[in-house]
Amino acid sequence: MMENLNDEIMSIYAERLQALHAKMDQAAHAAGRNPQAIQLLAVSKAHDAETVRAVYSAGQRAFGENYVQEAIQKQAELQDLAIDWHFIGPIQSNKTQVIAQHFAWVHGVDRLKIAQRLSHARQAIAQPLNICLQVNVSGEASKSGVAPDEVLSLALQVRDLPYLHLRGLMAIPEPTPDITLQARQFARLRELQQTLIQHGFALDTLSMGMSDDFAMAIAEGSTMVRIGSAIFGARPAKQIVLPN
Numbered sequence: 001m002m003e004n005l006n007d008e009i010m011s012i013y014a015e016r017l018q019a020l021h022a023k024m025d026q027a028a029h030a031a032g033r034n035p036q037a038i039q040l041l042a043v044s045k046a047h048d049a050e051t052v053r054a055v056y057s058a059g060q061r062a063f064g065e066n067y068v069q070e071a072i073q074k075q076a077e078l079q080d081l082a083i084d085w086h087f088i089g090p091i092q093s094n095k096t097q098v099i100a101q102h103f104a105w106v107h108g109v110d111r112l113k114i115a116q117r118l119s120h121a122r123q124a125i126a127q128p129l130n131i132c133l134q135v136n137v138s139g140e141a142s143k144s145g146v147a148p149d150e151v152l153s154l155a156l157q158v159r160d161l162p163y164l165h166l167r168g169l170m171a172i173p174e175p176t177p178d179i180t181l182q183a184r185q186f187a188r189l190r191e192l193q194q195t196l197i198q199h200g201f202a203l204d205t206l207s208m209g210m211s212d213d214f215a216m217a218i219a220e221g222s223t224m225v226r227i228g229s230a231i232f233g234a235r236p237a238k239q240i241v242l243p244n
């Protein structure tokens with residue numbers, strides 16, 4: 001019984017991943033881009049370790065988490081898997097040590113103090129931590145992210161930190177029904193990336209696009225889409241066990 005159930009769950013995730021990859025490929029082709037240039041980060045926040053294991057069994061390797069405690073608990077249960085863990089949530093400075101030690105990537109770096117602390121904490125591992133600078137492309141006062149006109153100066157300071165590897169930029173644009181405005185926010189991030197590249201930065205990552213807007217993000221140059229609900233289903237208020 002149990003095995004059949006597991007098989008069934010696994011095949012649901014395999015189907016969802018396959019459908020998602022097909023849509024990502026389609027968006028890439030429509031934009032004249034190579035689908036291979038776009039990675040899928042599965043955002044597993046609010047879903048339990050066994051669910052992550054099922055999605056892993058369906059072939060997914062990179063997973064994103066937003067909350068440190070929740071992530072560490074899951075990681076402990078999934079130590080036998082070769083997962084690339086990405087931290088994509090807001091970063092509190094008192095959590096930098098544990099984040100640097102438990103993740104391969106951090107997407108939400110938006111100030112020098114956080115970058116310095118992550119670099120320092122990573123020294124013990126002696127392998128640079130991959131980071132993206134988060135940019136507030138929508139200019140919302142409430143949003144985290146460095147202001148667009150401060151990205152270059154932050155990048156220049158981060159470049160000097162020995163245990164960080166600056167891979168690119170990340171944004172969470174303001175959701176809007178205005179698709180022109182939506183596209184412009186993604187385009188803005190790509191333009192900022194180009195500016196940094198012109199200043200000599202070797203960047204390969206544009207972390208943008210979620211379940212509802214990944215096709216547009218891919219059209220605008222995304223190289224890493226961060227997708228939760230389109231893989232896992234709606235996030236449960238408390239805890240989930242089965243996909244629907």
Ligand SMILES: *Cc1c(COP(=O)(O)O)cnc(C)c1O
Pocket residue numbers: 043045066088089172210211212226227228229230
């Ligand atoms: C939750 C989250 C996602 C995934 O959102 P979905 O709409 O479920 O795909 C992506 N990026 C960040 C930063 C998130 O917090």
